[in-house]
Each structure stands twice: as C-alpha cells, then as structure tokens.
Amino acid sequence: MDELIKILIVEDNVIIADDMQSMLEEIGYNIVANVIDYESAIEALENNEVDLALLDVILATERTGIDVGKYIRENKNIPFIFVTSNSDKATVENAKSVKPNGYLVKPFEQQDLFTSIEIALSNFNEQVAEAATRAEQASENNSILRNSIFVKKNQHYHRIAFDDIHYVKADNVYLEVHTKDKSYLVRSAMKDYIEKLPSHQFYRAHKSYIVNLDHIEAINTRDIVINGETIPISKDFRDFVLSNMNS
Secondary structure, eight states: OOOEEEEEEEOOHHHHHHHHHHHHHHHHEEEEESSSSSHHHHHHHHHHSSSEEEEEEEEESSSSSSHHHHHHHHHHOOOEEEEEEEEHHHHHHHHHTOOOSSSESSSHHHHHHHHHHHHHHHHHHHHHHHHHHHHHHHHTTOOOHEEEEEEEETEEEEEEEEGGOOOOEEEEEEEEEEEOOEEEEEEOOOOHHHHTTTTTTTEEEETTTTEGGGGEEESSSSSSEEETTEEEHHHHHHHHHHTTTOO
16 A cells, blocks of 8 residues: 655756655655646646645746646545745735645745644545535435445545445554455544544454454454454453353
8 A cells, every 4th residue: 555645746947846845755755756837737636645735836838836726626525735935915816716625835944844744634634524424414414435444545535435444554643444354544543533433343353453343353461353354452342241241
C-alpha cells in the first residue's frame, strides 16, 4: 500500500518550486508533478492521483493559480492551498472566491508548509466525513447503504459491507481496513472510526486493532486468529470473549 500523500506543485519560479519539492520529500510526501502553468497543472490532475495541490496564485501566463483552483473545485474532490508572496486585500479576496483550503505566504519554512498541508487535509477529510454522515442519515431507510461503509481509494469511494470487514489496524495516522482479500487505507483516528461500525459486531481488541467478532477463527490468552492473521488482544477483550464462549 502506498501511504504517502500525493502532492501537485504549481509554481512558475523554478527555484522556489524545487525548494518546495525538496522540503516536502524530506518530510515524506510524494510529489506527483511539479509544473509551471495552468495547462500543465490540468494535465497533471487528469493523469495522476492527487491528494492535495499547492498553487501559486500568480503564474507567468494569462491563466493563474486561481483558475487552477476553480478547475479543481469544479472537477476534483481534493483540497488545495494557495502559496503566494501577495497578501494584499485584493489578492486575498480574489483567492477566497474559489474557497481554498489554506493560504500560505512566501517566504515560509518547512514547518509552515507541513502544518498548512496537514491542517488542510484534516479539515477536508472531516468535511468529507460529515458529508458522508449526512448522506447516510438521509438514506437511513436504505438498508444496503446502512449496512456498509465507504472507503476512498484511487479517486473512488468503495462500498464495503460491515460483514465483509475482518479487522481494522492502526498504522500511525492511518487505518488499514482489511477484508478477506483486500485492504484499504484511510486517514482517521481509531476512536472516531469505531463509532461508524456497529457495536454489537465490532470490538476494540487491542489499542491498535478493531476486530469483527464474526470472523474470529481461534483464540488463546495472548491473541486471536482472523483470516489466518494473528492479532494481539488486550486482557479486557480476552475476558470478554472467554466469558461469552458457548454461552
């Protein structure tokens, strides 16, 4: 699984663009493209999976970073941050018209870049989650959707039935959602994700694992087996399972 956040840089100053790319790669982000104009930006967006875009507001062409932001708003469901040396009222007001997820003024340090990206991603993911929740509530009479969860992968939201989820594993700021033969990566806190799953079926077996009780194949005092995978368990979970065995 590719865990790196994929970023597009649109910046017509080559020196600044290269510095940004070096900063980002040092942190651990994946730069899918580093381009200088609108046309190249659109091509990169269409030909790559992009998680976030960094857009210079003023480009050395007729079309600006604001035009790129407008294209993203109309065609892509990803966050973007304006990066500019212009912080005057007119520029800011113009930038606000396309509702960026952040606004970073040059010059900046690596930590400023990191903070802006992580906040933009976090806020965007929360908005997506809230929208999904509203959609689920609006369709609560639809049992097909109510018994499922949606996970984003490769620009699509994949529907996974609760029954098909074997376990969820925490991995830093990500969660791995495992089914019988596939796994999906999501950015979420464990405590938030377990609230989306039916409590009668899913249990936090360990600080790093949520398990589907229906898929437990074996258990001992230290771990359980699900789909051939050995998963550590806490004392509380062990006691819970043992107390309900054959009851």
